[in-house]
Amino acid sequence: MTPGHGVDSASGRASSAVLALACAVQFMVVLDVSVVNVALPSIQRALGFDDGSQQWVVNAYVLPFAGFLLLGGRLPDLVGLRRVVPLGLALFSGASLVGGLATSAELLVAARAAQGLGAAVLAPASLTALTTTFPEGPRRTRALAAWTAVGMAGGTAGNLLGGVLTEYLSWRAVLLVNVPIGVVAALLAQRFPGRGAGNGPVRPLDVPGAVLATGALTSLTFGVDHARTHGWGATTTTSALLVGLAALLAFLVVEARFAREPLVPLRLFRVRAVSVGNAAVLLAGAALNPMWYFLTLVMQQSLHYSPLLTGLGFLPHTVVTIVVTALVTPWLMGRVGSRTLVVAGALVAAAGFWWQSRITADSGYLEGVLGPAVVFSLGSGLLNTPITTTVTAGVGAADAGAASGLMNTTKQFGAALGLAVLVTASAGDLATPQALAAEHGRAFLMIAAVLVVVAAVATALPAPSRDQAGQRPT
Template identity: 45%
Template sequence: METDRSGPDWAVLSLLCLGQVMVVLDVSIVNVALPAIRSDLGFSESGLQWVVNAYALAFAGFLLLGGRAADLLGRRRMFVTGLAVFTAASLVGGLAQDQLTLVLARGAQGIGGAILSPATLTLLTTTFVEAPKRARAMAAWSAVSGGGAALGSVLGGVLTDLVNWRWILFVNVPIGVGAILAARALLPESRAERTTRGLDLLGSALVTAGLVAVVYGTVNSQAHGWGDAVTLGPLLGGVALLIWFVLHEAKIAAAPVVPLRLFANRGVTIANLVMFWLGCAVIAHFFFLSLYLQNVLGYDPLRAGPAFLPGAIAMTAGAYAGPPLLKRVGVRPLLIGGPLLSGVGLGLLALIPVDGRYAAHLLAPMILVTLGAGIAMTPLAITATSGIERHEAGLASGVINTTRQVGGSIGLAVLATVATTRASSLLAHGTAQASAVVSGYRLAFLVAAVFAVLGALTSLAAPGPAPAPVQPAARRTEPVEAGS
């Protein structure tokens, strides 16, 4: 059932793009503020990653559920709900006086983002039904999705330097309240016309809790070692929860959040493996770059924010270059070449000196890392959706986006553990503070380069030229909806 919308096209599209940019921006806006957050709330080097990972893990765990909820419960309703959760969590996080409150608020932001993001896309596809209008709307939505990362870095630096880090969260409050009011006035309410599937709340909770436990155990290994109960307990508990999740999805769930039958398709499996390795390699490198720029090179947040701009632009350029490159060389060369290019950039970052210079030691590697990731996006999306039924393309796209966040979270946990362990070992042997810290960052970048190369090697198993997509049965008339 759908209602006529009351807002003009430009206003509806602007609102939907605003919702998406809030979600994307809050991934990158926090990076530049990390040193200030650490200083203010007393985070350890390894504990600081939870400011990033709490958001990413909650977002990944509930993203597919959010898409399904929009279909079942109403797309405008879920858009407003996502905005409300995101806005309230931002307020709590900005007021946080201790580490736990901030981490929990970031997790709640991730849940809000997981509700909001798929609602923006499904509202867009069901509101702009004519092909030319939908194409223009999708182009705008994709542009703000890519540009949000660049905007987040700059805005994070400006707010942290001119006010304080809390405003990277407070800024969402007036925007969120205004967007909620606008949504009620501009957006139609709609649901999927025919659906019998419910919401797999248990599945989402199991995968999120399992991933959090695995990451927590990995982080604890730095201080307690791999054999300590404080490390093994969460690790084994997390693995048990993830096994339960797989059994639940395969045997019990009436409406699994991740239908495992998708992975019978080799393209889906390989694309998700490649995305996992690429997420491990690329997402975490922003964390270390921010710390290196500010803690080692002495950049203030106002300088550190724009320093990320070339990389963000390179990623966007790579994503836009993907389709024309596909016509010239095909899917597999880009699927292999993108991760390799990122691996080269990360390998160069593994050579950074203590007294490094931005132009000489960071600029070119940063561009290579993000350009490679951007180039890989289109072939990964094609590989992940080729050979499956058309009505499941949105689900397959949602799965690979979830995999990217999971890879980024696990990669950050592993690389932060590697970096802090290396630095602690060198400090114990009398190495100077700056040299020990940079040595830890170098090792983290080197391991990240290995992850990227593993992504390229995994791409070798990708299927050949994609077959023509399976046409939907004649009786199906509803539009394809991402996240469903």
């Protein structure tokens, strides 16, 4: 074996280890967004949530996740991935233990918020590990395709796992299962490279920026949700929205003028792929992530599926998403370009959600769940990898963590705000299974409309080079 070959082999093994561990971390983080969905009716009955407040079992996780992703994205540059990942896993697993043992709605929501903080540390670390290990080009495209596919698989597998655990054990098991997984993952995370170990001068964390970002996201989401029951003119609603907007403005001022190491260097927005791409990511998150919430409820409350059958009902989403995201999309990116795939994927997904909006309490599985699932899973599989590749392209290594944190933040904030808006806008008479199906159908129709807007925004994305698209230059 030649020396050069040995170096290449060692480098390849190290890169494969980074990819495997980054995917494992991403799977765990995304899994917990969806694993509670199937258990929501059981949690509601056990802890006394009402029909509107149960969404906070989801949003209590998503909002801190989104708000502190920017701060989490900077941590690997200061203390190193080998330290950051076990820290995030310890927080995540400990909060899962508390949530699984919770005896009140308030304690469960608090535990879910702590889980979100742990996830905010883990998610950008996994993406930063990839973007700093794999240079732009075909290898990065394949790595991001695998990372994206695993994340989407975590979202869909969470519904199946949640169904099995809720059906045969308890809703508590959907949280307690994270504890042994987190311990094993923490041991494996020791294989992360020591990149960014923090041996140089310690740079200050932008804690004020993180607090303002989280406050803005939480206030805006609470204001939208409060409007559902009290109206847009209510004092509490308008106050929450104004506080959220003021916090967002203050965040921008802090980032531009006062933060020595801003969470979001505003120069990033001069890159068209970053500014336009994050707008598309925000809208896509607002459309695709809340789908699990509404589809879970319609299967259990309108179609009367058990938790296990509901989880099994999500299997087609998993299969189609993994195949399209991991195998089909990277091949297509080198031939038609990422911008074209984002536009096409958003329109295909919109068609699937329009079909899903036609569901009634008398729908069978084939026409009510399976058919729409194949179509919108195909569309979402086509758009997710190219939008991730586009948003992280053209960003220097010094801003890799910030760009990763920004993309994850916009996606998660879109998910939280989208869920609150959709719950508010689709609310109606919930007295019968037919009425419930009609309410959820309105939500799916609005999701389809948002995805049409995603397609329109994506037309402004820059056209990638052939190498960035995933095909080696000639």
